[in-house]
Amino acid sequence: MPESSVAKSIFTCSCPRCRQGKVFTYKNPYHRRFTKIEKKCSKCNLVYEMEQGFWYGAMYISYAFGVLLSIPVVVILSYTTELEIFQITGVIFLLLFLLMPILFRYSRIVFLHIFIPYDKQIGCGKTDEIED
Secondary structure (H helix, E strand, C coil): CCCCCHHHHHHCCECCCCCCCECECCCCCCCCCCCCECCECCCCCCECCCCCCHHHHHHHHHHHHHHHHHHHHHHHHHHHCCCCHHHHHHHHHHHHHHHHHHHHHHHHHHHHHHHCCCCHHHHCCCCCCCCC
């Protein structure tokens, strides 16, 4: 199997170690149970939540995503429209609320990819039996 890129693995919400297994139970980020994550990878048996409270770090990434999304919107709206700052703030809140499932999902995926390196032997299918 050809090697998958980090960007493709993040975009498709795949396991960071093998880049094949799915992390989230439901593919649709707007499913009512969008927070449901598999316990472990179906391909390489990587346990996603390595310790209790592991996902707290993903909050910082989610915060950064929110700020990176908000700044250009504020700049564009303040220079191209006659909206007041409170109205722009309302637009930002609405935007972040609507994008919350996507930000949640990708902040966790990026957080996983920071801490778990890609294993080329597992990812390219060069091993027959994968042990934890």
